Amino acid sequence: MIDLLSGMPNPAWTLSCEEAAVLSGLVRDLVPATGAAPSPPGLGYRGLVVSTDCAGLPAGTWRVFGGAIHLTDGVMTDADRHLERALLASGEGRVEARWLAAAREAIR
């Protein structure tokens, strides 16, 4: 889910575990974040929220925003926002292009 909107429901899509396997490489060697992680704003793009139970991905619901991954048991670094961009790319063809564009504009 792209956490972006306020009135309208956020755009969201589902990947099978096989489709999500490409993301596992980006989370395999996560390192704990140093320093304070950026907080999302109230209005506007607030990152991506992922819920998964696929092998190779952190279980549960977690948020990716601003170079950090907020897991249930800690905050990890998303170097150069690679995971954030890869998650957005996984939405191609699954949500309206304007939502992906709005999110990409926010993290540009």
Add this chain to the structure above:
Amino acid sequence: MAVHVTLEIFSGRPNPSWILSDSQVKDLTRFRETQPKAFRRAAAPAALGYRGFTIREIGGDTGKPTIASRGRALLGGHIAGPEVEEFLLATAPAQSIEDAIRKHVRSQFVNWTKLIDLSKILKPLACPICKAADAPAYNPAFWNTPAIQPYNNCYNYANNQATNTFAQPGRAHGITLSNLQCAPVSAAAQADGLQPVPDFSATRTAGQGWYVALVIWPNTDYHWYRQDNVGCWSHKPGQTAARNTDNAGKTIQDPKTCDRGPYTQFCGYMATGSWVRIN
């Protein structure tokens, strides 16, 4: 003649200092000539930690600083703003200032706009008077729970109705929003019972509801605020927590003038109340 810069930061250790190159002196001079607004007055800085830069001409006629350090008026009364501070920090040789020190210095650069605003205000901003007898209390504890927060949006919150349906304007009355602009969203809300009003200054007695405001992220989304009984406004951005601050972290005196992020269009104020039905 050379220009000598000192970073005034330490108490026990000697402060870092260095000499500007000829090109850096020219850049600084050009800075003063092209961006005079970067040099303004400021309040005195804290006594410990970063206190600004001092610049002196060595070998000049006076030996006095030609550009002031932050917070202290010197010859000519010039104070250097954060743009100049950043420039001066960048002129320091790489090994002369540790990264942690540079980070601390940058964190202390003053936001001039905020400083000027704060200098005019002797006490915290008070909320406007709430004229609506039915205005709800600001109660984020109710909205920000796992059973409520994800299922109720800004429209639920503004109307103070937790339907758990992520309510949409007009849906309770057969309207589906397709055009996210002020007029159609306002019309859909009116179908639910909300009433356009010119502002939030008129008295609304018991039974006449409270004030809300509609804003638009053009062609993308809508958002609602509500005025609480304390007079300031609050809101709930989508599935996120209800809050009484804007995107800049400030209390909301008026949604028309607060920081609304990408919701750049202010549509207007409306009144809502117990007669309104949403879904």
